[in-house]
Amino acid sequence: AARFNPLDADARWQRVWEERGVFHASDTSPKPKSYVLEMFPYPSGRIHMGHVRNYTMGDVLARYRRMQGFEVLHPMGWDAFGMPAENAAMEKKVHPGDWTRANIATMRAQLKRLGFAFDWSRELATCEPDYYGQEQALFLDLYEAGLVYRKQSEVNWDPVDMTVLANEQVIDGRGWRSGALVERRKLNQWFLKITDFAEELLDGLDALEDWPEKVRLMQKNWIGKSMGLRFRFQLASPITGHDEVEVFTTRPDTIFGASFVAVAADHPIALGLSDNPEVAAFIAECKQGGTTAAELETAEKKGFDTGIRVRHPLDPDWHLPLYIANFVLMDYGTGAVFGVPGHDQRDFEFASKYGLPINRVVASSLDEAGQPIGGEAETGGGVIVNSRFLDGMDVEAAKAAVIARAENGGWGRGTTVWRLRDWGVSRQRYWGTPIPIIHCEACGPVGVPKDQLPVALPEDVSFDIPGNPLERHPTWSKADCPQCGAAARRETDTLDTFVDSSWYFIRFASQPDDKPFDKAVAASWLPVAQYIGGVEHAILHLLYARFWTRALQRIGKLDVAEPFQGLFTQGMVTHETYRAGDGSWLSPDEVRCEGDDWIHIESGQPVTAGRVEKMSKSKKNVVDPEPIVDQYGADAVRWFMLSDSPPERDLPWSEAGIEGAWRFVQRLWRLADENVAAEGQDKALDRKLHQTIASVAANIESLAFNKAVANIYELTSAIEKAAPSASRSAAIRALLRIVAPMVPHLAEEAWAALGEPGLIADAAWPEVDAALLVEDEVTIAVQVNGKLRDTLTVAKDLPGPELEQAALASDKIARALDGKAPRKVIVVPNRLVNIVA
Ligand code: ANZ
Ligand code: ZN
Numbered sequence: 001a002a003r004f005n006p007l008d009a010d011a012r013w014q015r016v017w018e019e020r021g022v023f024h025a026s027d028t029s030p031k032p033k034s035y036v037l038e039m040f041p042y043p044s045g046r047i048h049m050g051h052v053r054n055y056t057m058g059d060v061l062a063r064y065r066r067m068q069g070f071e072v073l074h075p076m077g078w079d080a081f082g083m084p085a086e087n088a089a090m091e092k093k094v095h096p097g098d099w100t101r102a103n104i105a106t107m108r109a110q111l112k113r114l115g116f117a118f119d120w121s122r123e124l125a126t127c128e129p130d131y132y133g134q135e136q137a138l139f140l141d142l143y144e145a146g147l148v149y150r151k152q153s154e155v156n157w158d159p160v161d162m163t164v165l166a167n168e169q170v171i172d173g174r175g176w177r178s179g180a181l182v183e184r185r186k187l188n189q190w191f192l193k194i195t196d197f198a199e200e201l202l203d204g205l206d207a208l209e210d211w212p213e214k215v216r217l218m219q220k221n222w223i224g225k226s227m228g229l230r231f232r233f234q235l236a237s238p239i240t241g242h243d244e245v246e247v248f249t250t251r252p253d254t255i256f257g258a259s260f261v262a263v264a265a266d267h268p269i270a271l272g273l274s275d276n277p278e279v280a281a282f283i284a285e286c287k288q289g290g291t292t293a294a295e296l297e298t299a300e301k302k303g304f305d306t307g308i309r310v311r312h313p314l315d316p317d318w319h320l321p322l323y324i325a326n327f328v329l330m331d332y333g334t335g336a337v338f339g340v341p342g343h344d345q346r347d348f349e350f351a352s353k354y355g356l357p358i359n360r361v362v363a364s365s366l367d368e369a370g371q372p373i374g375g376e377a378e379t380g381g382g383v384i385v386n387s388r389f390l391d392g393m394d395v396e397a398a399k400a401a402v403i404a405r406a407e408n409g410g411w412g413r414g415t416t417v418w419r420l421r422d423w424g425v426s427r428q429r430y431w432g433t434p435i436p437i438i439h440c441e442a443c444g445p446v447g448v449p450k451d452q453l454p455v456a457l458p459e460d461v462s463f464d465i466p467g468n469p470l471e472r473h474p475t476w477s478k479a480d481c482p483q484c485g486a487a488a489r490r491e492t493d494t495l496d497t498f499v500d501s502s503w504y505f506i507r508f509a510s511q512p513d514d515k516p517f518d519k520a521v522a523a524s525w526l527p528v529a530q531y532i533g534g535v536e537h538a539i540l541h542l543l544y545a546r547f548w549t550r551a552l553q554r555i556g557k558l559d560v561a562e563p564f565q566g567l568f569t570q571g572m573v574t575h576e577t578y579r580a581g582d583g584s585w586l587s588p589d590e591v592r593c594e595g596d597d598w599i600h601i602e603s604g605q606p607v608t609a610g611r612v613e614k615m616s617k618s619k620k621n622v623v624d625p626e627p628i629v630d631q632y633g634a635d636a637v638r639w640f641m642l643s644d645s646p647p648e649r650d651l652p653w654s655e656a657g658i659e660g661a662w663r664f665v666q667r668l669w670r671l672a673d674e675n676v677a678a679e680g681q682d683k684a685l686d687r688k689l690h691q692t693i694a695s696v697a698a699n700i701e702s703l704a705f706n707k708a709v710a711n712i713y714e715l716t717s718a719i720e721k722a723a724p725s726a727s728r729s730a731a732i733r734a735l736l737r738i739v740a741p742m743v744p745h746l747a748e749e750a751w752a753a754l755g756e757p758g759l760i761a762d763a764a765w766p767e768v769d770a771a772l773l774v775e776d777e778v779t780i781a782v783q784v785n786g787k788l789r790d791t792l793t794v795a796k797d798l799p800g801p802e803l804e805q806a807a808l809a810s811d812k813i814a815r816a817l818d819g820k821a822p823r824k825v826i827v828v829p830n831r832l833v834n835i836v837a
Pocket of ligand 2: 440441442443444481482483484485486
């Protein structure tokens, strides 16, 4: 055939792979195992270009590893619980389960059309009871081991809809449906003791050499280990029940920069003053606003001066005002702080508002001691100034000095402090894993016995009014206490969906019916050799998965410490954005290019082409992969995803790029299709081929796919230019094998057309003839009196006398010698001839 026709070939080969179970991973294979994993998708509706890029990279590696003789596990599944399904239920009156399963069906079919080498027999969806029931079993194991507990914690409360809101349902501090100002409310919620693992999770980062440095750093900062000091300020005049207030700081070095002390709105001192109606009103005001870190950060800093004064511990005559402040949290440190406006931004804003002193105690040099602080706090390091015995010390030395002083004086204690908080996993939502607990009046919270798992979600729920449908279901929450048999209440909170994604990779590795996984089988696959996904998961998902793995190891369920040996975070797929005259966004298929201008097709009006940005629905700059696959076939799309940009960088989608990829696929096809059998060796082509095999392998292994693509382009051109020979025919066959991981359908089709037996998917990676990697010619420098005068290309390992002869035969050397006779000739074989005249 003149052309490769993907519309026919793609589906045909996909069927063959599936029928023959080519990509099934065998637990019992004698081959070495390799686990290649891409982050599983949320079934939002359709596959987008980001998925295509992510899964293409993983697929190339998985197929390559198979060709290298590994038993490869390359699974796919669905992160299927979460808010969007409930939103769809509320907006479109469709059951979250129906919506999710329909999306999965669509997206599965889309993935299959791209020809990814997944072991579909291991497919899982976290919203199915066979998955979340096993998750409940693991939750109970952790509960028994004391790694799960319940405590009061704040949630976003919508006072109009009378419901708890997820963080993403709070928009600018208001409920997304009611528009009411959101309040903070305390509820009893479930927590996982990730802080027990803080030290391990931090230390473990050092061994993760195949992770991007920036991700390790982000995790390190998130865990946030630092030295802190807890110390007490005496109240200048004690009040009932309190004669001191204990604060917590990570910057004891700034102790002489203090200008106020502040407690949280629910601190005992604040509550003790709440008989005063002004205090009570201020405490109520502090409860408004969302709970997200961003919201707390940006909310206006407000305080209430209690009138109480406290004594500075290093100078009893120095009195500071005591405030109640909205930016101090009760559940961190001691719920009280001392404010240093010169060097902490929150304190700076607070002091500016209430006219408190803003003193400098850190400077870039001692000369700067008298300089006032400018428009914002100076949070960096430097030398301590205006601080008595600390003057001249650097920040770290001053911290140690103050901690020592406090401990000797008995007014404070140094502590190691962690930024990491325990993981709150309770969600007041329907579409998640039910927490397998029953609340009994007499026995308290009791775990559901394992033989009663899964605790399945009820199907008959309604979403027409806000709130958690599990809570108002007529029967579901009624249960008997497993311990005493009394009538009791089922927990109606469901688990954070990050729990679902914290162990799916273990379930992929081993999927028995009667338990979460088999310890030995799981350990035979884990850790994941290469994990690939978006950098947006660099902190939470990866940290939670690392924690979950270590927790299971600690309780003896799993023999693995770190789940992901290699991590790669790929760049995004981007596209130009377009705006109509009225500022509204236009999608790429609503506009047309005319010369250098863009035109709105429908109205004929000019369009402004804007920045190249991540494809997103809000900016309408999305290109749907499906019609592209319809038009160009899977291989062209795959090739384009790999070719234009380094994988860690953004990839700008372009029509020209996909067309180029399509043309290259056809070029490969023509090489195979027009190949003529011939005799004879082509040494140069042999060498090019073997160098390419080696460099493509090295580039795939380091995930430098765009470099592998460049290697392949070069080899293809070399083959095209070469005259027919046995070498050329062999090179074409080898080329098909090295492109097979990238363009597998074309490779199969051409492989079959050349009459090769078996599937190329089962073929081995071509062997490199090491002898051909070595160049047999070398470049020699020829010097006269130490000055470079000529270079010569000669056969490798040419003996000294012959090298000398060749050097002396050079015209340039003759000119440089200018008739003088060489006095001495120094020869370094393969490198240099130096003539001393
Ligand atoms: C004095 C100081 C001076 C502070 C300075 C910072 C900079 P990280 O490092 O994130 O753990 N803090 C302590 N308890 C708090 C609470 N319950 N609510 C709000 N803020 C609290 O933060 C520790 C710092 O956050 C502490 O160090 C304290 O302010 C504040 F130039 O003390 B610092
Ligand atoms: Zn009971």
